[in-house]
Amino acid sequence: MSKQLVAFDKIGITFNDRVLLNNIDMAINEGEIVTLIGPNGSGKSTLIRTLLGLQEATSGQLFRHKTLRIGYMPQKLHIDPTLPLTVKHFLALVRGVDKAQILPTLEKVGIAHLLNSQVHVLSGGETQRVLLARALLNKPNLLVLDEPVQGVDVNGQVELYNLIESIRNELGCGVLMVSHDLHLVMAKTDTVVCINQHVCCSGSPQHVTKHPEYQALFGVPGADESIAIYAHQHDHVHDEHGDVLSANDKASNNTAPSSHANCHHA
Numbered sequence: 001m002s003k004q005l006v007a008f009d010k011i012g013i014t015f016n017d018r019v020l021l022n023n024i025d026m027a028i029n030e031g032e033i034v035t036l037i038g039p040n041g042s043g044k045s046t047l048i049r050t051l052l053g054l055q056e057a058t059s060g061q062l063f064r065h066k067t068l069r070i071g072y073m074p075q076k077l078h079i080d081p082t083l084p085l086t087v088k089h090f091l092a093l094v095r096g097v098d099k100a101q102i103l104p105t106l107e108k109v110g111i112a113h114l115l116n117s118q119v120h121v122l123s124g125g126e127t128q129r130v131l132l133a134r135a136l137l138n139k140p141n142l143l144v145l146d147e148p149v150q151g152v153d154v155n156g157q158v159e160l161y162n163l164i165e166s167i168r169n170e171l172g173c174g175v176l177m178v179s180h181d182l183h184l185v186m187a188k189t190d191t192v193v194c195i196n197q198h199v200c201c202s203g204s205p206q207h208v209t210k211h212p213e214y215q216a217l218f219g220v221p222g223a224d225e226s227i228a229i230y231a232h233q234h235d236h237v238h239d240e241h242g243d244v245l246s247a248n249d250k251a252s253n254n255t256a257p258s259s260h261a262n263c264h265h266a
């Protein structure tokens with residue numbers, strides 16, 4: 001049985017009386033790809049920051065396996081554009097990096113030819129691959145990828161998702177990916193977790209995308225079926241604390257929350 005790398009146990013985060021995360025239960029196993037989706041402001045980055053140890057939970061527990069080693073790929077590369085910096089030198093800045101691994105790692109992500117290129121001239125897809133290489137140089141058993149296909153065209157997105165899958169297959173690592181509310185997830189994603197402060201729903205994307213009503217509404221997966229469009233329809237609204245409002249609440253504009261058991265999704 002594969003090792004559980006991370007487990008969120010009823011994790012909650014409240015900031016100045018505002019609930020950012022509420023009762024989050026979620027786990028990631030070695031070899032598993034978990035995709036986190038949710039609308040803007042739903043708490044995806046907050047959840048990632050909690051996992052990275054940058055944000056403290058105010059309730060619940062976060063279990064990290066003692067062998068956990070995270071390779072983190074941020075949303076964007078933040079470097080002063082006036083600073084001359086080659087890909088090689090950028091990757092050499094990784095703490096404790098084995099410099100002999102830089103070229104093989106660039107080969108793994110398909111951009112060995114960019115070793116001596118300036119990071120500022122790279123395309124969106126190339127930049128994402130450099131960031132992925134940087135995450136891999138940390139020798140992770142869990143890759144945490146925050147919107148890895150951001151700024152990449154659709155064909156490039158398919159290639160990147162395929163690359164992430166092949167890296168998972170080769171290394172046997174776990175992968176936690178954040179996707180934006182476009183609901184693009186890989187067909188090979190094992191588990192999709194949709195959050196909106198709380199966990200709205202989770203399960204395999206294949207199950208969701210094969211549903212006839214789903215296909216009637218949102219179409220069949222495109223681009224050689226390596227990716228699937230996962231659409232999540234809320235039939236409810238949330239108050240400012242992230243709690244679900246019942247129909248009566250909405251009608252009367254009463255903001256008292258109803259139970260999350262009433263949280264249904266099409």
Ligand SMILES: Nc1ncnc2c1ncn2[C@@H]1O[C@H](COP(=O)(O)OP(=O)(O)OP(=O)(O)O)[C@@H](O)[C@H]1O
Nearest residue numbers: 015020038039040041042043044045046047180181
């Ligand atoms: N340290 C903080 N203090 C106060 N509010 C915060 C803090 N961090 C995040 N928030 C708020 O929490 C909410 C969730 O933010 P978060 O960045 O986690 O959402 P997200 O799902 O990643 O959004 P997006 O899809 O737009 O990137 C936002 O409304 C944000 O303003």
